[in-house]
Amino acid sequence: MPTTAPSRVPTEVLHHRINAWFQREARDLPWRHDCSAWGILVSEIMLQQTPVVRVQPVWEAWMERWPTPADFAAAPAAEVLRAWGRLGYPRRALRLHAAATEILQKYDGAVPNTYTELLALPGVGTYTAAAVAAFAYGQRTTVVDTNIRRVHARLVIGQALPAPALTAAEMTLAAQLLPEDRDKSVLWNASVMELGALICTARSPKCEQCPVFEQCAWIAAGQPEPTYIPKGQPWAGTDRQVRGAVMAVLRAASSPIHADLLWDAQAAQLHLEVTAELAKLHQLNTHAPQLERALAGLVVDGLAQLSPAGYQLPA
Template sequence: MPRPALPTAPRPALPTVPHSVLHARITEWFQREARDLPWRGGCSAWGVLVSEIMLQQTPVIRVQPVWEEWLQRWPTPAEFAAAAPADVLRAWGRLGYPRRALRLHAAAAEIVEKHNGAVPDNYDELLELPGVGTYTAAAVAAFAFGRRTTVVDTNIRRVHARLVIGQALPAPALTAAEMALAAQLLPRDTGESVLWNAAAMELGALICTARSPKCNDCPVLDKCAWIAAGQPEPSYIPKGQPWAGTDRQVRGAVMAVLRAASSPVHADLLWDAEAAALHTEVSKELGKLHALNTHAPQLERALAGLLTDGLATMSEAGYQLPN
């Protein structure tokens, strides 16, 4: 005879909070506590676009100094489109995923060719630019042009998951249900919608963080569904992307060598540590590459990947950044 199922404790009722209350509390907090970032308030649309591309999977503290130097050097899409790819990649430095730099370069060229040098002011045309996805198009439309668009990044997804759904973390990948919830939460007034997008994003970045949320500092602590549910643990453990020993690390080390070099780097220098030590111009970066003790197939994959992605070129003289 089967054993009767044990009774389960009822799940606590989640709070039903008018959206207007959430909007008011979070935007008021944002207006008091928001970081003074250079791509906010009075920044050009080009500056906003550059910031959004740079901030993809890269923290603000690393982006801001590069962004400031970038906008001083290339204050318009036309000036950036005229730059040599090698200069673009050197200026990108160690922001990671340098293909983003080349895509931004291609986007600038298209802005010049198809939009008379002005960043397009609507979601659909922004989405057609190289390297611009749904999030970036929505963010630029909202933050550069004041459009009412549904902006959903990792921080906003986490705020929505905790505040409204009662979950510790959003789903591992963006779902249609999350987009529908974000659309429901978006204020109808255009100006309020822009402020709400920025405020929810900032709340996720500063207070409702993934690992150590500062719940006592949250302006909607008493309205949070996750708190009301007893702060349940996440249903999965987020896994960060590994770095040490990966092909990505080797690619980054090779790119550092090419950025430091003013002429092609002979292949022997990439393979032979003793020869590399004698190459004074880039000996420091070559030393870092060889210190990884990379095995031959991994270095081959890294070089092949850089060539395929257009981040490097190869000639009889060696490897170099694209001209």
Template sequence: MHQEVAQWFRQTARDLPWRGDCSPWGVLVSEIMLQQTPVVRVQPVWEEWLERWPTPAAFAAESPAEVLRAWGRLGYPRRALRLHAAAAMMVEKHDGAVPDTFEELLALPGIGTYTAAAVAAFAFGRRETVVDTNIRRVHARLVIGQALPSPALTSAEMKLAAELLPADPAESVEWNAGVMELGALICTARSPKCDFCPVREQCAWIKAGQPEPTYIPKGQPWAGTDRQVRGAVMAVLRAAEAPVHADLLWGPATEQDAAAAHLAHPAGVAAALGKLHGLNTHAPQLRRALAGLVTDGLAQHSADGYHLPR
């Protein structure tokens, strides 16, 4: 099984810039960006990011506002601030380098067990148990015979992943990457391409007759949610070069407000405001979104209005 997945991975793996000859910093940035965000959206931002900030020290020296602007529309922008804090700690405690052990990586701000294991494995060749959604799904089908893994990660899944990990460090890294790629390209959640699977003959799910899932995965809603409103407000603040007065956020501007906004802000702010106003958000939800952004450190409020953190 290990050999078949490894051979398939060598022949068909996507040519992604954070694989192969990539710095540990580039691997870490990719892992943070790829959380809940597809590759097609991450890759162009990642490439711009690494060109602008090729090292943790260069990134740590940047302002939080510029970090959030560069993060753009990747979503979940708190990831950007956590990475910024992690880079600062690397400068302070690791001479500006990404630490190379699971324990040291886990001690960085905003780095969880998955990211620490993934960076230790893919950047430094460590033998670590890497378990993401794709890997969990492949393990569930291939070994257990279930259509989908449990809704939440279990200790039994972690134990299985550890048991499946090859003893040789280099082979373990390739296994982790191969199974992850298999889940992303072949063993997908909704339409698995079983005819192209390199371990089809060993798959417990196929042998069991491909039973249906025991539950229906629920996607995260977007339209009308606080997340959508927060994202629209952040788009306004990213486009603005000066604080945005609260009155402009609450609804379509009067001619006088529009004229003032035109003088104070670039054209992109008007477009972002138009999208925010187009949501027809009720006042309590907008207040909640603004308060949440301030609490999370993604925005600041002063007498002049709302702006990105400085």
């Protein structure tokens, strides 16, 4: 993949146009205004593979309940998973809980402010470490997520979509495009990400509203089709769907759920406390091996515990 724009548009022009657009059009999100480093870390973890519209109400309730890492580290794992609700990929909640514990123990309850220290926290990858360093501490870091990759691919390279997996060439390009000025670099990271989320979307880009339409290499190339068809993650009938349904049952329960209730719809009808969640699980008509895999996986991942009384959220 080339790392310079075919049209050789000065990066200063791109910086000015995209940053100015962001300052006019950016969404008014709570973690963008006077937010603690902890709040930004929580938002970045929640926003992984989860849209803003689902994250925002959970984030707001979360921050009211656990405004600091110390508050969160003291919370029982079961309450953490209940509060996570239906955001999906609940292991993120447990990793964030482990990160809060480490922040409390190693950093006196303050989210670390260097990329290296952030990257060492449980559940924090290269993107999240760079994002928190930039957005919480105003540092010049190269932030690259799916939205940013797509904008770079179209605007600079002239391709409809970035490569299926992040490449070294993409990271090099992102570093080349990053403004030298620290404050402008933070703004640029946020601006390009927002442009990808709102305008330069994967399926239906709003090119006529794009602030760099005239500079876009993809437009100049005639908007060529993608070289591959992205494969969305299936849901219906998958183990992930069954795991989610079981987790809903466990979140709603105040006591262990006997395995018979998970298997037997008639027995579940007598268990009034979680009838709705159990009914949804049984409506999936899950085969025995799939339910067994889901239950075993939840236990292995630390999302559920099995005792003689049945299954429940971890203590």
